[in-house]
Amino acid sequence: MSSNVSLSTPRDGENSLRRPSTYRFLMGGLVFSAVWSIFAGARDPASWIIGIPAVVAAAWCYASLAQDRRHRLSLLALVRFMPVFLWESFKGGIDVARRVLGPRLRVDPGLLDYRLGLTLPSARVFFVDLVSLLPGTLSADVQGDRLRVHALDRGLDPAGDLRRLERLVAAIFGDDGAMLRS
Amino acid sequence: MDVADWLSAGFIAAGLVFFVAGTVGLLRLPDPLSRLHALTKADNLGLLLIALGLLVRNPDPLLGLKLGLLWLLVLAAGATGAHLIARRAIRADGEGAQ
Numbered sequence: 001m002s003s004n005v006s007l008s009t010p011r012d013g014e015n016s017l018r019r020p021s022t023y024r025f026l027m028g029g030l031v032f033s034a035v036w037s038i039f040a041g042a043r044d045p046a047s048w049i050i051g052i053p054a055v056v057a058a059a060w061c062y063a064s065l066a067q068d069r070r071h072r073l074s075l076l077a078l079v080r081f082m083p084v085f086l087w088e089s090f091k092g093g094i095d096v097a098r099r100v101l102g103p104r105l106r107v108d109p110g111l112l113d114y115r116l117g118l119t120l121p122s123a124r125v126f127f128v129d130l131v132s133l134l135p136g137t138l139s140a141d142v143q144g145d146r147l148r149v150h151a152l153d154r155g156l157d158p159a160g161d162l163r164r165l166e167r168l169v170a171a172i173f174g175d176d177g178a179m180l181r182s
Numbered sequence: 183m184d185v186a187d188w189l190s191a192g193f194i195a196a197g198l199v200f201f202v203a204g205t206v207g208l209l210r211l212p213d214p215l216s217r218l219h220a221l222t223k224a225d226n227l228g229l230l231l232i233a234l235g236l237l238v239r240n241p242d243p244l245l246g247l248k249l250g251l252l253w254l255l256v257l258a259a260g261a262t263g264a265h266l267i268a269r270r271a272i273r274a275d276g277e278g279a280q
Contacts, residue, residue, distance in 0.1 A: 038248050089257075093227025096220050097203035100210055109216045111272075129261035132222045139261075140215060140268035150215045150268060 020063035028059035067121040077171035084168060088134050095135040099152065110154040111140065114147045117166055123173035127166055134161065186238050193235030200228030214271045218264040226257055 032055040040047035099106045118124045124142070131139040131149060137158045141148040151158060170176065183191075207220025233249040 035251065038244075038251055089223070089226055089230075092223040093200050093203075096207060096223045097200055097227075100207035100220055100224075101203050105210055105212075107211065107216060109213065111215075128265060129258060132218075132261040132264050133226065133257065135223070136219070138215060138219050138222065138268060139265050141272050142269075148272065150219075152216060152219050 020060060022063075024063040024066055025059050028062035029055055032058045032062075072174050074172055074174060077168070081168045081172055084165075085130070085133075088165075092133055092135040096152065107152050108154050109150065109152055112149050112151055112154070112158075114149050114159060114162055116142070116145045116147050117163075118170060118173075118175050120173050120175045123169055123175045126173070127169045130165060130169065131162065134158070134165065137162070190235045190238040193231050193238060197228045197231030197235060200224045200231065204228065215268050218268055222260050222264045226253075226260060229253055229256055 033051075036047075036051045036055055040051055116124060116127070118127055128139045128142060128147065131137050131147070136152045136156055138150040138152075139147055140150040149158065149162070201224070204220045204224035207224060208217050211217045211220060230253055233253055237246055237249060
């Protein structure tokens with residue numbers, strides 16, 4: 001079974017701000033048009049009065065901001081990741097609801113540092129957003145390789161959970177950075 | 183009411199509990215960073231449960247795709263927004279009023 005989808009791009013620069021690539025702009029436009037037609041329905045032409053400007057703006061943002069060199073996404077790893085993600089976000093919602101709905105607030109908030117193992121920019125963004133959906137953790141700042149994590153309860157050490165999650169993300173993006181440091 | 187109606191009502195009621203929890207958290211938690219926890223996590227689960235409740239009532243694959251995609255977009259927007267607010271809150275600490 002083929003489990004790889006190519007997300008390769010023809011050329012890349014080093015800087016985060018540079019001329020948008022035409023290839024990315026067109027691919028982004030195609031994907032965002034599909035998303036718009038799912039949301040608004042493609043049959044009503046009037047929906048494109050808002051849809052076309054929105055799709056063009058989104059594609060331009062994507063083409064200007066996307067930073068990754070060519071790499072592949074593993075669908076198999078994504079499928080493996082999905083049940084973990086659903087279960088963790090379920091636990092995250094239950095956990096925070098129990099903490100705030102009880103007669104006494106059960107929180108002991110504080111900041112802690114976590115060293116990022118991921119190296120690809122898109123994998124990092126994905127992971128940083130995921131951290132906020134896990135029980136008890138919120139990604140608060142990124143500076144270099146250091147992710148500042150806000151914990152709702154300092155008593156629960158989330159570093160092990162974060163490392164486990166980071167490995168799952170690394171497998172999806174084919175990023176070997178997280179595997180090198182353990 | 184048949185089984186699907188009860189199931190749908192159950193999902194939606196459970197979803198509402200999480201939206202209430204998110205709002206209670208926003209009001210009760212002591213600092214901006216802690217409040218973001220309640221908003222990102224409780225509301226996400228609430229939205230997922232309400233979407234499931236609607237799908238049980240009208241099990242259409244296109245609607246499922248639409249609600250699933252909507253959920254993912256809300257997750258991405260919520261987590262990214264929370265991160266940006268948190269970063270601003272941390273970096274503004276000790277720098278004086280902006």
